[in-house]
Amino acid sequence: MNAGTGTKLGWGFVAPALLWTLAFFIVPFLVMGAMSFATLEGRSLVWGLHLDNYIELATRAYLWRAILVSLEITVTVTIVSVVLAYPLAAIIAFRVPPQWQRLALLLAILPFWTSYVVRSYAWLLVLAREGLINQALMNVGLIVEPITLANTRFATVTGFVHFFVMLLTLTIYANLVQLSPNYRRAAADLGANAVQTFRHVILPLTLPGIATGAFLTFVLCIGDYVTPQVLGGNNELTMPQVIMVQLGRRADFPLASALAIVMMAIVTLAYLASARWLRLDRV
Amino acid sequence: MRMAAWLYLILAFGFIYLPVGTLVLFSFQDGTLPVPPFNGPSLQWYTEVLADDDITAALINSLVVAIGSSAVAVVLGFLAAYGLARHVLPGSAIMRGLLIAPLTVSYLIVGLGLLIVLNRTGIGLSLFTAGIGHVVINLPLAFAIIYASMGAQHENAERAARDLGASEAKVVLLVTAPMLAPTLAAAFFLSVTLSWDEFIIAFLLTRFDITLPVEIWSMLRSGLSPRLNAIGSVVFLISVTAVLILEFTVLRRRRS
Numbered sequence: 001m002n003a004g005t006g007t008k009l010g011w012g013f014v015a016p017a018l019l020w021t022l023a024f025f026i027v028p029f030l031v032m033g034a035m036s037f038a039t040l041e042g043r044s045l046v047w048g049l050h051l052d053n054y055i056e057l058a059t060r061a062y063l064w065r066a067i068l069v070s071l072e073i074t075v076t077v078t079i080v081s082v083v084l085a086y087p088l089a090a091i092i093a094f095r096v097p098p099q100w101q102r103l104a105l106l107l108a109i110l111p112f113w114t115s116y117v118v119r120s121y122a123w124l125l126v127l128a129r130e131g132l133i134n135q136a137l138m139n140v141g142l143i144v145e146p147i148t149l150a151n152t153r154f155a156t157v158t159g160f161v162h163f164f165v166m167l168l169t170l171t172i173y174a175n176l177v178q179l180s181p182n183y184r185r186a187a188a189d190l191g192a193n194a195v196q197t198f199r200h201v202i203l204p205l206t207l208p209g210i211a212t213g214a215f216l217t218f219v220l221c222i223g224d225y226v227t228p229q230v231l232g233g234n235n236e237l238t239m240p241q242v243i244m245v246q247l248g249r250r251a252d253f254p255l256a257s258a259l260a261i262v263m264m265a266i267v268t269l270a271y272l273a274s275a276r277w278l279r280l281d282r283v
Numbered sequence: 284m285r286m287a288a289w290l291y292l293i294l295a296f297g298f299i300y301l302p303v304g305t306l307v308l309f310s311f312q313d314g315t316l317p318v319p320p321f322n323g324p325s326l327q328w329y330t331e332v333l334a335d336d337d338i339t340a341a342l343i344n345s346l347v348v349a350i351g352s353s354a355v356a357v358v359l360g361f362l363a364a365y366g367l368a369r370h371v372l373p374g375s376a377i378m379r380g381l382l383i384a385p386l387t388v389s390y391l392i393v394g395l396g397l398l399i400v401l402n403r404t405g406i407g408l409s410l411f412t413a414g415i416g417h418v419v420i421n422l423p424l425a426f427a428i429i430y431a432s433m434g435a436q437h438e439n440a441e442r443a444a445r446d447l448g449a450s451e452a453k454v455v456l457l458v459t460a461p462m463l464a465p466t467l468a469a470a471f472f473l474s475v476t477l478s479w480d481e482f483i484i485a486f487l488l489t490r491f492d493i494t495l496p497v498e499i500w501s502m503l504r505s506g507l508s509p510r511l512n513a514i515g516s517v518v519f520l521i522s523v524t525a526v527l528i529l530e531f532t533v534l535r536r537r538r539s
Binding site for chain 1: 285288289291292295296298299300301302303305306309316317318319320359360362363365366367369370371372373378381382384385387388389390391392393395396397398399400402403415416418419422426451455476479480481482483487496499500503507511512515518519522523525526530
């Protein structure tokens with residue numbers, strides 16, 4: 001405790017940020033929670049403890065299917081991104097000369113800072129019917145007719161993987177460079193080959209980096225509206241897309257709120273599942 | 284093995300830069316479709332974009348929201364970090380948790396909650412309400428970054444200033460804030476980058492005076508166009524500039 005400063009003064013410093021968070025985050029969040037138990041009768045809102053929205057989520061096919069689609073896409077994206085990012089992080093950490101590593105990492109994650117909307121549009125340029133990939137494949141003679149790449153789940157997953165490979169490269173690299181080279185030396189001295197060293201030494205030691213990145217990937221991926229909307233089209237809807245449909249065309253705020261609560265519950269479960277390895281404070 | 288590693292590195296960079304490279308290349312397209320074959324280079328789409336009043340208005344709106352909300356987030360985050368790092372407060376762990384909490388919730392949910400409250404209270408949607416939303420998402424980051432660098436090494440200087448008769452306000456403004464300047468700058472630029480690119484909250488919480496990502500979103504409905512490439516390239520360039528400034532300030536802090 002500092003001389004001449006009191007608890008009251010301390011409160012004075014914390015109060016503005018705390019009030020802001022309470023007024024514009026906690027209160028709206030609680031209202032949204034209450035809203036998920038309200039129902040619409042015609043156009044008017046009836047507050048109360050109705051379970052209608054949650055029952056609807058469990059029984060209406062296009063609603064629970066959206067939850068499934070979101071989960072499938074998110075799990076696919078998380079796994080593919082980890083598998084692609086790990087070698088990249090390892091190459092930057094172990095093969096690129098130390099004085100170039102910072103630059104290599106900065107370059108590897110620079111497009112990470114493109115806005116969601118612009119990045120998704122850029123992938124559309126690549127994947128569209130008349131886009132880069134189709135034109136290239138037709139010029140080489142591999143295909144005669146353009147193949148459908150945009151407006152598919154493949155396109156959504158590609159757009160997501162692109163983004164999260166960069167994020168995961170960052171978290172896994174941060175983990176890899178913390179490892180002392182002695183671990184690898186010791187493993188080699190004990191006769192382990194490169195594969196054994198990786199499986200039994202490096203991989204277990206980098207689980208925190210993987211878990212942290214994978215958790216962030218999961219959270220950001222499941223909550224994103226833009227990527228599936230631009231790249232996936234409307235063939236199958238994810239949870240955020242359904243929430244936006246409810247807000248827009250139907251103005252069904254209670255149902256949108258219930259879906260948002262379900263989304264949060266899924267994220268909480270993912271957190272509990274990975275909490276053992278998470279090092280969120282070290283990101 | 285070594286060859287395979289370099290090959291993978293090249294392929295990975297190719298994948299990472301494929302979309303943004305295509306975006307920038309075809310922003311110089313001479314023609315109306317941003318797809319191969321490339322004819323150009325031509326600056327016609329940039330001149331057209333810069334002459335478009337809707338786009339320039341949205342660009343200015345975005346800058347205003349980004350700078351305004353980041354300034355508020357950094358000031359609030361700095362004060363809270365100072366209060367929690369330098370004063371013994373009951374329940375400080377809970378307060379830290381509360382301040383960090385918005386980080387764990389997706390932007391869509393933050394926007395949805397605010398939209399419901401704003402609708403209920405009859406407060407109209409505007410650039411200002413989008414700014415409020417952006418402070419909500421940037422305050423936790425600003426607080427966390429600044430709190431992490433509130434090391435004890437600065438405490439002696441603060442104590443000395445106090446002993447010499449400085450008021451608490453003077454200590455904060457003239458001693459603590461200048462010592463933390465690189466951190467404050469880093470928090471500010473990170474916050475600007477995130478707010479500048481943010482779409483969903485701005486989309487939900489603005490109505491007429493929209494930000495640039497929202498303007499781009501509405502242009503997307505008419506399909507591929509070199510205009511979108513040009514404006515997307517401008518957005519990317521501004522983000523990269525902010526990130527490089529951030530990198531520079533963080534680097535400088537690490538060295539000192």
